[in-house]
Amino acid sequence: MDQRFEGTPRAEVRREGQRLIRGEVANDWGSQLVWSIRRNGEVVATVPARAEEVIEFPDATPGSYEAVLRLFHYEGYEKDKDGKYTKSKFVDVSNPVVWTV
Amino acid sequence: MLHLGHERVPVCGDVTRRSFLQAGAATMTGAAALSLPAVLSLEAAGAVEASKQEIRNCITIFLVGSPGQVDTWDMKPDAPAEIRGKFKPIATNVNGIQICEHFPLMARMMDKVALIRSLHHNTGATHENGQRWMMTGHDFNADSMKPHSGSVLSRVFGNRGMLPASVVLPEKIGNTGAGPLHGQSAAYLGSSHEPFFLQSDPSRADFKVSDLTPPAGQTEFRINARKELLKQIDNVQRKVETNSELGRDTAYARAFNLLTSPEAKTAFDLTKEDDRTRNRYGRNTLGQSCLMARRLIERGSRYVTVNHFETVFNISCWDMHADGGSLNNTYADYEQLLCPQFDWAFTALIEDLEQRGLLKETVVCVLSEFGRTPGLNPRGGRDHHPGVWTNFMVGGPIRGGQVIGSSDKTGARPQNQPILPPQILASIYHAMGIDLETTMMPGPGSRPIRLVEAEPISQLFS
Numbered sequence: 001m002d003q004r005f006e007g008t009p010r011a012e013v014r015r016e017g018q019r020l021i022r023g024e025v026a027n028d029w030g031s032q033l034v035w036s037i038r039r040n041g042e043v044v045a046t047v048p049a050r051a052e053e054v055i056e057f058p059d060a061t062p063g064s065y066e067a068v069l070r071l072f073h074y075e076g077y078e079k080d081k082d083g084k085y086t087k088s089k090f091v092d093v094s095n096p097v098v099w100t101v
Numbered sequence: 102m103l104h105l106g107h108e109r110v111p112v113c114g115d116v117t118r119r120s121f122l123q124a125g126a127a128t129m130t131g132a133a134a135l136s137l138p139a140v141l142s143l144e145a146a147g148a149v150e151a152s153k154q155e156i157r158n159c160i161t162i163f164l165v166g167s168p169g170q171v172d173t174w175d176m177k178p179d180a181p182a183e184i185r186g187k188f189k190p191i192a193t194n195v196n197g198i199q200i201c202e203h204f205p206l207m208a209r210m211m212d213k214v215a216l217i218r219s220l221h222h223n224t225g226a227t228h229e230n231g232q233r234w235m236m237t238g239h240d241f242n243a244d245s246m247k248p249h250s251g252s253v254l255s256r257v258f259g260n261r262g263m264l265p266a267s268v269v270l271p272e273k274i275g276n277t278g279a280g281p282l283h284g285q286s287a288a289y290l291g292s293s294h295e296p297f298f299l300q301s302d303p304s305r306a307d308f309k310v311s312d313l314t315p316p317a318g319q320t321e322f323r324i325n326a327r328k329e330l331l332k333q334i335d336n337v338q339r340k341v342e343t344n345s346e347l348g349r350d351t352a353y354a355r356a357f358n359l360l361t362s363p364e365a366k367t368a369f370d371l372t373k374e375d376d377r378t379r380n381r382y383g384r385n386t387l388g389q390s391c392l393m394a395r396r397l398i399e400r401g402s403r404y405v406t407v408n409h410f411e412t413v414f415n416i417s418c419w420d421m422h423a424d425g426g427s428l429n430n431t432y433a434d435y436e437q438l439l440c441p442q443f444d445w446a447f448t449a450l451i452e453d454l455e456q457r458g459l460l461k462e463t464v465v466c467v468l469s470e471f472g473r474t475p476g477l478n479p480r481g482g483r484d485h486h487p488g489v490w491t492n493f494m495v496g497g498p499i500r501g502g503q504v505i506g507s508s509d510k511t512g513a514r515p516q517n518q519p520i521l522p523p524q525i526l527a528s529i530y531h532a533m534g535i536d537l538e539t540t541m542m543p544g545p546g547s548r549p550i551r552l553v554e555a556e557p558i559s560q561l562f563s
Contacts, residue, residue, distance in 0.1 A: 001272060002416045003386050006306050026376065030383020030445040032437040050441060051205035072437040074385075077417035083431055083481075088417075088438075 009093040031072035039063040069094035157497045157533045158398045158463040165410040166420030169473030169483045171512040174491040195502045203440035206448040212502040219506025219515035226485035228277035231470020236284035238526030238553035251404035252287035252294040262401035265297035270390040272411040304389040368400040388446040423482025464497035464532040475511040497532045523555035531557035
């Protein structure tokens with residue numbers, strides 16, 4: 001049988017100073033969990049989130065920032081000729097945290 | 102003095118052989134795909150007394166497809182790029198031991214883990230060869246099949262309570278490319294020691310154990326009515342039929358008991374766990390199977406095998422050929438799915454067992470068929486390589502925080518202390534409390550044989 005991820009994972013995140021803090025992930029699929037951090041809409045950092053519930057993000061480059069927790073959603077092993085998944089993908093599982101530098 | 106299971110049998114003279122044959126004959130039935138009643142019928146036929154000595158349990162997580170040693174637990178950061186691959190090593194909580202960056206939680210409990218980095222076998226590089234070696238301690242053909250280690254444990258220790266001694270979750274291994282002999286049957290030990298195969302995904306919302314779920318429309322009253330009818334028929338049969346039929350009789354009774362037993366139903370019912378625990382294991386097939394394994398061990402099963410995948414085709418699994426077709430697993434699968442999923446589930450299991458006081462009496466083994474080629478293939482994958490690989494053990498009397506054996510500088514061959522699969526099986530049996538010198542089992546032709554022709558790896562226990 002192939003795996004089928006069911007349910008909807010959900011976590012709460014917040015920012016305190018330079019720290020990004022996440023809570024436990026409800027309905028956790030157990031796949032790769034990352035912080036995705038954007039500045040002015042562009043991804044500037046993807047940081048592993050599984051092992052730590054708190055990360056430091058001290059980047060002081062001016063701009064509008066958004067951080068969100070993302071979890072890999074497996075829907076099949078298929079990939080295109082460049083090795084990118086065609087069905088499986090990361091999905092947002094938290095509220096976004098926004099701030100401006 | 103020998104033990105057949107836990108029956109002491111003198112080793113010399115006619116009495117020995119007669120006793121052996123009597124004990125062994127009851128289990129000399131053919132192995133077959135079995136329903137739960139059939140499993141139970143033959144369990145009863147071959148049951149041995151529960152031991153009074155210290156018996157430990159075993160949970161084996163079998164990584165079907167096999168992770169590459171260089172990408173996981175035996176990294177070679179100083180090797181050329183085409184060997185060392187994409188991932189980086191990280192430190193663990195044991196000085197000098199590094200593992201892959203995608204096992205950050207396991208790295209924090211390396212003091213509990215004994216890595217064996219010089220495991221190898223010298224037969225063909227098929228999945229099935231590796232499965233037979235690692236599940237039975239033997240290589241064999243169809244005419245000389247050997248029993249799964251869970252079946253051996255079932256034969257040696259017998260049952261505790263209502264649950265099968267040996268359970269395979271979530272499914273038995275299916276098509277891995279080169280034939281049907283995966284080493285997951287009881288073979289000549291007989292169907293009474295066949296593992297109970299769940300054959301269902303415990304992570305699914307609609308999960309039910311088919312053997313434990315009454316057919317639609319059948320209430321417990323109807324089941325009990327059928328049980329009573331069967332009992333009456335069996336009473337007639339009992340007067341005229343043989344002891345083996347009595348075993349069948351008992352088995353049907355036990356199957357009915359399982360159908361209606363709160364204990365058995367509870368063991369398989371993951372909704373009894375709180376959401377936080379289920380999340381901690383991971384809401385996926387591996388995670389929920391590991392959680393079920395803990396529940397089964399806690400409630401009486403001796404040996405639970407968790408197959409991380411039942412095939413290597415058309416799914417994301419450890420068989421990282423990157424072939425662009427049905428075996429198109431790549432670093433992406435390792436990084437985004439397989440390593441995180443394993444890290445999350447494995448560490449949850451160890452933590453949970455420890456918190457419940459079960460880790461000291463449960464050996465947890467992570468096994469696979471072989472390693473993968475040290476050099477990346479032209480597509481960026483790695484192919485089969487039985488020349489060397491890494492497996493590991495935790496719990497029971499295993500001394501963690503150590504590395505046994507080593508591979509050469511490219512992860513191609515053992516460099517120190519080469520270890521063969523039978524030594525792993527011998528170590529598992531020893532760790533579970535079996536004296537390999539005095540505990541024998543019936544072999545083909547009813548002659549007593551050792552459980553496995555190897556000695557335990559002494560370093561694991563020192």
